[in-house]
Amino acid sequence: MPAAQRSENIIPLVICFDLFTPPIIETEDVNRTLNGCWSDSKKFRDRVGALHPGHEQVAPYAHHIRIMLYSPEDPVDNLKVFCRIAELRPPITGVSIEATRQEFFTSRKLAWVQTWLKSLSSNWPVAFQIEALLRNGVANTTELKDLRPKIEELIRRDQPVAARIMRFFVIKAASRPPGQPFQKCFELVIQNKLGNVRPEAPAGRFYCHHVTVTPTRLIFEGPNIMQSNRVIRKYEGYEDNFIRVDFRDEDRLQYRWDREVDGAKFVRHRVGRILKQGLDIAGRHFEFLAYSQSALREHAVWFVSSFQHTTGRVDAQTIRDSLGDFSGCITSPSKYAARMAVSQLQFPQAFCLISF
Numbered sequence: 001m002p003a004a005q006r007s008e009n010i011i012p013l014v015i016c017f018d019l020f021t022p023p024i025i026e027t028e029d030v031n032r033t034l035n036g037c038w039s040d041s042k043k044f045r046d047r048v049g050a051l052h053p054g055h056e057q058v059a060p061y062a063h064h065i066r067i068m069l070y071s072p073e074d075p076v077d078n079l080k081v082f083c084r085i086a087e088l089r090p091p092i093t094g095v096s097i098e099a100t101r102q103e104f105f106t107s108r109k110l111a112w113v114q115t116w117l118k119s120l121s122s123n124w125p126v127a128f129q130i131e132a133l134l135r136n137g138v139a140n141t142t143e144l145k146d147l148r149p150k151i152e153e154l155i156r157r158d159q160p161v162a163a164r165i166m167r168f169f170v171i172k173a174a175s176r177p178p179g180q181p182f183q184k185c186f187e188l189v190i191q192n193k194l195g196n197v198r199p200e201a202p203a204g205r206f207y208c209h210h211v212t213v214t215p216t217r218l219i220f221e222g223p224n225i226m227q228s229n230r231v232i233r234k235y236e237g238y239e240d241n242f243i244r245v246d247f248r249d250e251d252r253l254q255y256r257w258d259r260e261v262d263g264a265k266f267v268r269h270r271v272g273r274i275l276k277q278g279l280d281i282a283g284r285h286f287e288f289l290a291y292s293q294s295a296l297r298e299h300a301v302w303f304v305s306s307f308q309h310t311t312g313r314v315d316a317q318t319i320r321d322s323l324g325d326f327s328g329c330i331t332s333p334s335k336y337a338a339r340m341a342v343s344q345l346q347f348p349q350a351f352c353l354i355s356f
Helices: 003-009 053-058 073-085 107-119 121-135 141-157 159-174 182-192 230-234 263-277 316-322 333-343
Strands: 013-017 025-028 045-048 065-069 205-213 218-227 242-247 279-281 284-292 300-304 307-309 312-314
Touching: 013 073, 045 263, 107 121, 107 141, 121 141, 121 159, 121 218, 141 159, 141 182, 159 182, 205 263, 205 279, 242 263, 242 284, 263 284, 284 316, 312 316
Parallel strands: 205 242
Antiparallel strands: 013 065, 025 045, 205 218, 242 300, 279 284, 284 300, 307 312
16 A cells, blocks of 8 residues: 555544643753763753743643654553553543644734733732633633623622632632533522622731742732731732732742753743743733742742822832832842841831842
């Protein structure tokens, strides 16, 4: 049988990996200068967040892997051996999976979501929960589009508690039973009015939104109760303009890599770019504000979105300027932190600048 005819009759074999966390992706030059052998401990591998620019657009929202095999015999046998060695469940063979192009995360659909979120600027806590559905892998753009009329009706009807209800919906939708339609889950949450059960924050604390930055995605959480501080109390009523951001690996642990990986390069690219350029969260732009001494070891920092206050326009720089003049030790982050902590005794988590 001619090769062309054989290729038409062969059904390609596909391996689908259903992952709990996104995979670790590294690049390596094919022609690398060696000092003698491959174990010369040179940092010849780089940590990256995507395989290519096209994958970079989809990676924050979908981290399943689909591999098409052109020579299916040996790879499948080897995969079974590797799964047995790693003590993983062996692959299920003979399953027919229909793959179609849905275009859930095209540039056009993602732009539509961002336009909708910006239109909800006066209800930013609700917009945060909407983007949490997308960022946390709970819903896709088509499901959000179908649910938009009901969400906007919720805002018009129950605006004071709409954000609380949406917060509970994010939790319920992520753990809904298999087969339960997305809109059915939303209707059940509305019927039960679960958003009314959230208690008020106790004295000295406030509800803070939280974003975790990983190599491939953003994970939205909260708002959760956190200890307040002097800056937050000064701008009472504008707590939603302050968010907590931490930098973690895909499994929510601190960054780690082999000694052959150039970790410093990755940190400069992924973490440094966000600290310098800021983050766009639910239609608002947030810029780096400061870090606290107690949270620095957890790689957690504060970001702020500028707002108009009775005292004037407030942004990250105006807040730092209001804490005092520490220009004499600005080049020494540790000394800067200590001086600020002493001068702000009423500030439980003294803000400090990052030299990056």
